[in-house]
Amino acid sequence: MLKYILRRLAMLIPVLIGVSIITFSLIHLIPGDPARSMLGEKASEAQLELLREELGLNDSYLVQYGRFISNILRGDLGTSIQSKESIAYELAQKLPATIELSLFAMILAIVVGVLAGVISAVKQYSWFDHLSMTGALFGVSLPIFWLGLMMIWLFSVQFNILPPSGRMTTGVHLETITNFYLIDSLLTGNWEAFKDVLQHILLPGIALATIPMAIIARMTRSSMLEVMRQDYIRTAYAKGLKRFIIIFQHALKNAFLPVLTVIGLQFGTLLGGAVLTETIFSWPGVGRYVYLAVLGRDYPIVQSTILIIAAIFVFINLLTDILYKYFDPRIKYN
Amino acid sequence: MKAALLEVRHLHTHFFTKSGTVKAVDDVSFSVKPGETLGIVGESGSGKSMTAMSILGLIPSPPGKIVSGEILFKGEDLLKKSEKEMRQIRGKEISMVFQDPMTSLNPVFTIEKQMVETIRAHEKVSKKQAFERSLDLLHLVGIPDVKKRIKMYPHEFSGGMRQRVMIAMALSCNPSLLIADEPTTALDVTIQAQILELFKKMQDELNMAIIMITHDLGVVAEVCDEVLVMYAGKAVEMTYTKQLFDNGKHPYTLGLMQSIPKITPNKEKLEVIEGLPPDLRRLPKGCHFAPRCKYVMERCLIEGPDMTKVSEHHTVRCLLYEKTKKAVKQ
Known part of the structure; x- marks a missing residue:
């Protein structure tokens, strides 16, 4: 029984990795520039660049994904763009x-x-x-x-x-x-x-x-x-x-x-x-x-x-x- | 002569369905004495099981209903008892073992739980006492390693072992009457013999009466003192087992005897009773067996015969023997 539970828990890992890939991709599946879609039409180029830098959107996908995962594993779910509070x-x-x-x-x-x-x-x-x-x-x-x-x-x-x-x-x-x-x-x-x-x-x-x-x-x-x-x-x-x-x-x-x-x-x-x-x-x-x-x-x-x-x-x-x-x-x- | 433990008089149990009234039990009378075994024989749908369910008051209602008759148990009519009184009789005074041991035990409870609850439903004993008695009973019916086995679930037992558990459960409150509804039908032949042996042993030890419902004349010959033959809801013949085998009267009984396969080298074809049992919703006028009977007379298609006494303790429902009845009366 305990063995079964442990094995099932272990099986959660690939599922969660799959989910994490999908949620990670979410931000990149937005047509056009994610930074612009978050900040809206009126944002200046400087503001956009700042957000891109903040979200790390300028790095390669792999680096971004690695950062996403390692943050989550440390319990850091990121920061809300609007309230600036920890999620x-x-x-x-x-x-x-x-x-x-x-x-x-x-x-x-x-x-x-x-x-x-x-x-x-x-x-x-x-x-x-x-x-x-x-x-x-x-x-x-x-x-x-x-x-x-x-x-x-x-x-x-x-x-x-x-x-x-x-x-x-x-x-x-x-x-x-x-x-x-x-x-x-x-x-x-x-x-x-x-x-x-x-x-x-x-x-x-x-x-x-x-x-x-x-x-x-x-x-x-x-x-x-x-x-x-x-x-x-x-x-x-x-x-x-x-x-x-x-x-x-x-x-x-x-x-x-x-x-x-x-x-x-x-x-x-x-x-x-x-x-x-x-x-x-x-x-x-x-x-x-x-x-x-x-x-x-x-x-x-x-x-x-x-x-x-x-x-x-x-x-x-x-x-x-x-x-x-x-x-x-x-x-x-x- | 010992007084009867159970006496069923003119029992009629009908099912009222949309397509008509089914006379599942249609004028059945018999009696069982303490310590004796009565066999009830007949084909599927002849009303054997419904007779048993009527005794226990477990006819599914609606659509079923006991229309008339009396079921006297220790002199009291069970049909006049309340549901609460019947509940105290079921499992204690009269208990039952069913045909299919694979499905008759609850799959999600341990044997212990199922045995203990039966005992505690009828007797004010502690869980521990009930548990101890369950161990003894399981041991008595030949379950090995009872202390370990009692903690197991039904699916961890073989068919024969499950039937032993069913029997142990049925015996748990020392019933005076045990009804066994085809208890060996679903089992292998070797296991059948063991279970029948177990019934005999238990009967000797506990002096209870048994009603053995079966379609197997071999089982009847093995364990029964008396036999009731049923056909299409009616009792057609009742007598001692030996008398039935030596001197069976009813054409249906004779047909049953002949259709037992024999080990003789030159017998090519198995004897069968031609035709099928009638649809209980559309019973033929006259004798219900007439359409299949070898000895059918014109009268049989018009008149339904009554149970007729042909000799001491031997009754038959057949017009062939009506003359004898008159002779007896005279």
Whole structure:
């Protein structure tokens, strides 16, 4: 097992090298002069030369790539052109916001999705089944930005019960330790801040959870229907076990594998920064950060962030693969 | 005479499907005494398994339903019991071993977990006590190296070993009745013999009754005291095993006997019963076996016969023997 994990980690290296080449090339794939496209039409030749020098664009590609890699390995992700801040520092602020939102959305999606899927399967063709599967169909079909805007309109504008944007009300004091606000507020026992943060995360969390929740519910249902027909479920009934245990232990553990695959992929996508959701709700996360960087042609940010997101994505996939073994002992790693 | 442990009276289990009502079990009666083995024989779809599932109250509903009849177990009608009461009987009083050991154990739990949970579902014992008993049971059914084996998953066992595990699990709460649904069908012949031997040994040690569902008359001859022959959902003949082999009456039973391959050099062709079992949704009028029967009479196509007593402890559902019935009555 440990050997497998180490080998998988080693296999990440070529993947990450590939990603680094692609992100590195990004800046050179811009048609024309990258320096000009970053600074705009009105920049003077002297300014352009200065930026080229700063970004090292005058060196050969190989030297540039070598510098790019060695910087990253030292934890230096470069400097933002616009804010002149270290990108590593800025990401350290943004990443927890995205991770917190993604985790919140994912937990919501898993709990509700799996539960709805299981009940739909056990009560196949019941009103609950029809209702939740119709709901799931809507969930995967609704454009998320539209849903987000509608929720803001309903809960923030009409009823005024939930805040439309941000992570926390300005003025609420919170001592940050991990930069995960929900955790920080709990750690410091700051209930006022906890409530405020929870209110802020609710709308973007639900918006973000909608699609994964719908997919998980449908996947759980079909997988459970398959498993409930199996011989070992009949055996479990014949042994006189309680229905609840048969469904949630014997059946669900078997049915969970395809669901786990979906969860892994969806979670990876969410962590990549939900650009639309974060933008709509002004969530100060990675998605919005990249979005603003693209608009401002701040290429160093785009490069570094893509690299980080890719690394997170492959890491989540590895985690999913390891979890497979827990759910199905027949899986062998070699 | 010992009182019956299980007595099934006129059981009717039907499945209500879109394409019609399937009479999976259609008037089946029999009884089993403690310590005895009853064989239920018949082709696929003759209603053997559904009879067993009816006893345990595990008919998938909808579409299935026990329409009428009585299932008396230790004098109490199981059909009148609540789901909770039935759950306490399943796995404790009446347990079951299924046909395919490869798929009947849950693949994602260890043998230990599956055995311990069965014991703890019925008895208030600690995990450790349940574990100790599981070890004993596995040892009893002939699993080698139990301490190591119990920690393993089903896929690490062979088919024969898995069936032993199934049997150990079925025996874990000392049931008074064990229903074995084709327990040897999916196994190699040599393993079959071992498993049958194991059933006999367990029965001797625990004095439980066994209902052995099979389509293999060899198995019947090997382990059963009495036999019930089923055809198209109906019981067609019931008697002692020896009586059935020596003096079987029903044309279907006779057909089954003849279709056993014999080791005789000049036999060129295997005897078969011509035709196929009827579609249970569109049963023929009269006797269900009539379309395939060698001795079919005109009456058979109109009248469905009842179970008729032909001698002490020997009943047959066939018009050929109706006369005898009248004789017995007189």
